[in-house]
Amino acid sequence: MSTLAWIIGLAIAAYVLWRLFAGESSGTRTVQTAGSVTGSGGFNCEVVGESNYQHHLEQIAGGRSDESARLSKQAILVLEDDNAHDKNAVCVFIDGLRVGYLSRDMAKSYRRRLKQQSLPIAHYRCDALIVGGWDRGGGDVGHFGVRLDLPIED
Secondary structure (H helix, E strand, O other), X not given: OOHHHHHHHXXXXXXXXXXXXXXXXXXXXXXXXXXXXXXXXXXXXXXXXXXXXXXXXXXHHXXXXXXXXXXXXXXXXXXXXXXXXXXXXEEEEEOOEEEEEOOHHHHHHHHHHHHHOOXXXXXXXXXXXXXXXXXXXXXXXXXXXXXXXXXXOO
């Protein structure tokens, strides 16, 4: 086999592997939802762990600017029963990208509310607000944050 054919074969194999695993490793997920959960409009539920997903938030917000972002979006709440760190974990996705989690207390409260209202254990949408993420130069850079409008209290 010639060197060129070997390189082409290797490139094709790499592309196939990338297509198979890129979505999961990048935090991208497509899920069906069972409906929406609506809060009072206060966006009082802060998402935690978003520092690990700044690149996703920057992508969703369209980059950084001089001013702090205030971008309305829809989030999807995904129960992660198999989460190694917290069996009650609830992951937050926006535009198919993982952006963080509900706090431990909020996740318990959210799950309890689903059970109390006899809602199916499924994925639900809620209103989200992406804030922060400025870059004014000279090292004045703010992290993105996410707030959710949920009808539960911490």
